[in-house]
Amino acid sequence: MPTSSTQSAKLPSKNKALLNWVDEVALLTKPDRVVWCDGSEKEKDRFTKEAVDAGVLIQLNQKKRPGCYLHRSNPNDVARVEHLTFICTPTQQEAGPTNKWMAPDEAKQKLVQLCDGAMRGRTMYVVPYVMGPLGSPSSKVGIELTDSVYVVLNMRIMTRMGKPALDMLGDSGAFNRGIHCLLDVNPERRYITHFPQENLIWSVGSGYGGNALLGKKCLALRIGSYLAKREGWLAEHMLILGVESPEGQKTYVAAAFPSACGKTNFAMMLPPHRFDGWKVFTVGDDIAWLRPGPDGRLWAINPENGYFGVAPGTSYKSNSSAMKSIEKNTLFTNVALTPDGDIWWEGMDNPAPAGTVDWQGRPWTKDSTEKGAHPNSRFTAPMANNPVLSKHVDDPEGVPISAIIFGGRRATTVPLVLQSVNWVHGVYMGATMGSETTAAATGAVGVVRRDPMAMLPFCGYNMGDYFQHWLAMRAKVKYPPRIFMVNWFRKAKDGKFLWPGYGENMRVLKWIIDRAMVRTGGEETPVGWVPREGDIDLSGLDISSEAFKAATAVDLNEWKQELTSTKEFFDSIGATMPAALKLQRELLLSVIDAVQGK
């Protein structure tokens, strides 16, 4: 039996808890080889060659895209699978009404059966990794045991992987245990399970990023949110960015948008010409871990080390920093391939050249009925490639957050930007976020669903308890960030977007920062503060006064409907729904009635 103990001479760790667990999993899965990953360049080159030889990766044109490779996944395995994602807490109540639940014993029985001998003839890679800057008190160590070399190479980009993780862990048993088996990549045998009380993740039957790169959604959000509640911090589906004014003043904001709603674009935004001298720096594009600091502010780290971005729609025009981030050392998944060995997707700057093949390797032209790149095709790029990367991404203490932004994709009702009146109202805004569904998860596309804090698929425990935790955080943060809601997607009656979006969102961001610093005006409405034309810089922007007013309008009748539909959502949470949020909803309704003279 080739377990780790049979290779003890070469083992890079003496950590008993780790060695025993690796042995235990190897005994079950019975791999031919156990390979401990050190994270070195040499090792990366070796794994890459193995992956190319095995047909897992296709080498791209190394002159055009040095260090870049394409992976084509099984067509049945292209997105997260919420219907197969389980929170396995001792009681269903702990998982709550928004999560799928399985009893831990039942789940383990199923998984043990599925994984028995599942790695026969294969390699089990031991992937030690750190989520968060090395040496940060906020960071967490995870160990993923996987039989997918694609996962290893992705984890190497997305986390601080290898020796530094083992060094940070030392002989502690406090690490996240992650088991990942591809099995036969069959939706019938696909389970993404989380055991928060045991700090354990067990994922089988999928090689897709969100299901298989266990540091990301599984640890940094689902298990992370559970640990955060227990330990008094927040694990959030948020980007983090820094804005530097021409005078050199730096302000940081964290923003939650549902999957595939432009978080990466916002995090890498280039200010328009009107904002010459202003700079935006990316700290993170997907996940934020926020902790109260000793100075009474809320501090954020990005637990990740790379970007697992949605490819379609990314272009030099929409996000030149993302395009520069993928010029080298990037893995692409399910994008189209051009005849000269480069990548292509819908929404890129240039049309696909003749001879392009689609994400499944089939000849493709612009007249093809199917997309060239899968709508949820991805790039995995090292964050070090990002030309606007913040200098502070590796700071152990993180960056201080002045504003939190909740955004959704709503065609009506929600104005371009709305400032809450206080923390509880801000938490209410986050809790009632709504959005149209996207291609990042399987299921219907284009249906509006409530996605509180953009955490619906990622909260690892009861959603009502999660809201309560958010409310309770106020007592731990003396100088709380101001909370805002944004909506870039509001439409006019003719169906056209009212706001140009992209870099122009800088104008909204500046208003948010100015409001957080209490240095600009706004109009009070019964549902929060909105900017008036004079409060926000619109110079040089091709937008009519009517369109701006329509984009920022608060239509009280629409809001009454909104508040009614919110009740349904709150009721669905049940007994754990905090009274403060239920009363906040009623208060908003009463205030609307009052100002309408009812």
Ligand code: OXD
């Ligand atoms: C992601 C997602 O991949 O939210 O970031 O689905």
Ligand code: MN
């Ligand atoms: Mn995400």
